[in-house]
Amino acid sequence: MIVEADTVKAETDTEKDEMMRVDFSPPDITEAEITAVAEVLRSGWITTGPQASALELELARWAGVGDDVAAVADCTTAPPRRAAVFSSGTAALECALRLLGIGPGDEVITTAYTFTATASVIYHVGATPVLIDCAPNSFEMDYVALKEAITPRTKVIIPVDIGGVMCDYYQVWGAINATSELFSPTSGTLQEAFDSVIMLADAAHSLGASRFGHASGSVADFTAFSFHAVKNVTTAEGGALVWKRHARLDDETVYRHLAQLRLHGQTKDALAKSALGGWEYDVALPGYKYNLTDVAAALGLAQLTRYPQMLTRRRELVDSYVKGLDGEKVQLLDHRNEGNGSSCHLLMLRLRGKSQTFRDLFIQKMAQRGVTTNVHYKPLPLLSAYRQRGFDIRAYPQALAQYQNELSLPLYSKLTDEQLAYVCASFDDVWDECAAAGV
Numbered sequence: 001m002i003v004e005a006d007t008v009k010a011e012t013d014t015e016k017d018e019m020m021r022v023d024f025s026p027p028d029i030t031e032a033e034i035t036a037v038a039e040v041l042r043s044g045w046i047t048t049g050p051q052a053s054a055l056e057l058e059l060a061r062w063a064g065v066g067d068d069v070a071a072v073a074d075c076t077t078a079p080p081r082r083a084a085v086f087s088s089g090t091a092a093l094e095c096a097l098r099l100l101g102i103g104p105g106d107e108v109i110t111t112a113y114t115f116t117a118t119a120s121v122i123y124h125v126g127a128t129p130v131l132i133d134c135a136p137n138s139f140e141m142d143y144v145a146l147k148e149a150i151t152p153r154t155k156v157i158i159p160v161d162i163g164g165v166m167c168d169y170y171q172v173w174g175a176i177n178a179t180s181e182l183f184s185p186t187s188g189t190l191q192e193a194f195d196s197v198i199m200l201a202d203a204a205h206s207l208g209a210s211r212f213g214h215a216s217g218s219v220a221d222f223t224a225f226s227f228h229a230v231k232n233v234t235t236a237e238g239g240a241l242v243w244k245r246h247a248r249l250d251d252e253t254v255y256r257h258l259a260q261l262r263l264h265g266q267t268k269d270a271l272a273k274s275a276l277g278g279w280e281y282d283v284a285l286p287g288y289k290y291n292l293t294d295v296a297a298a299l300g301l302a303q304l305t306r307y308p309q310m311l312t313r314r315r316e317l318v319d320s321y322v323k324g325l326d327g328e329k330v331q332l333l334d335h336r337n338e339g340n341g342s343s344c345h346l347l348m349l350r351l352r353g354k355s356q357t358f359r360d361l362f363i364q365k366m367a368q369r370g371v372t373t374n375v376h377y378k379p380l381p382l383l384s385a386y387r388q389r390g391f392d393i394r395a396y397p398q399a400l401a402q403y404q405n406e407l408s409l410p411l412y413s414k415l416t417d418e419q420l421a422y423v424c425a426s427f428d429d430v431w432d433e434c435a436a437a438g439v
Ligand SMILES: Cc1ncc(COP(=O)(O)O)c(C=O)c1O
Pocket: 088, 089, 090, 091, 114, 115, 117, 118, 160, 202, 204, 205, 225, 226, 227, 228, 237, 238, 239
């Protein structure tokens, strides 16, 4: 018996040795990031400070809303800022809504097909989320339904750049412009600077993307990025808000308000307070604790320096997936169509003609081969929190259909060609096995 058990164990170990392990989205960290973080740790200043400010300038440049950093470095006065960093993308979204004075009685429209953070921040500020179904056979929201959902209570629309593909912002602006006579800003709030519903893009996935020549960050009034550990650029946890130049908004006023919201409403940041004799401060509003540390910001700056190469690699990998997967079996999220410079964040696909049971078995069988896959996303009305707040999945048939056979494959800049080939080969084997199982 003992010998038999050992033999079985040895065979299993051999199988494991032969099996390639492919994680879903590990971070791409090199010595450059480790050195940058170590330098901050040695510097004597580790929370929000010069690294966070440098990251803000760099992000504004990436988002196409910043001034030229070299020119800024020559300035004797502080450069106007159009980016503020936060402890998460969720905090950035929430603070954008708070900056705009969104609250009870206001409606904020977004898509049913997103991560919960997009909609939970609407609840956080006391406003009402309005969720739009997907367009048929698309992960993007139905822009016709979007236009029809705009009412005098609508203050903000949050489009979501799913998987790194920017939304069709022409359509979103079209809906906003066509309904501008309905817009009724709450008096005494920043909403009064706008003539129509305000656009806050959830660009958690799309830093570095463009569509029709416009960079992610430069299209909506405000744009929120995430630097969560699985994102293209990471600070472990972190986020940022960028905004476009606007005739009736003063950038420094916007920046100062956001800086107060993210750090207890204090009129001075921690660095200014720590200066010799600089202790005194006021609290302008009961703010939040959403600041990004300099340790995290240094990681983000090092990542941004390498991001052009990382983006190129992601795009190459998407092209390899397009070649390596059978188009008869899968419908891939279109990262590479004309006019679309996707950030290639997620390799989302639909298993053509297959059921949720097939998809779920598929995920298990890929896991048995050492390949971690994922599902993006369970539509919000399927989740308890949203169901309990009155959302009914029957009103979202397109989102449900997209979800039921959606599968996301590993995609990250460190993924090797061999790993990708292994994922594609496993995909075909698993497809046959699931088909043979009759699910
Ligand atoms: C679409 C979307 N929006 C918002 C967020 C929130 O970002 P964070 O995790 O940085 O708060 C995420 C994070 O996964 C996301 O995927």
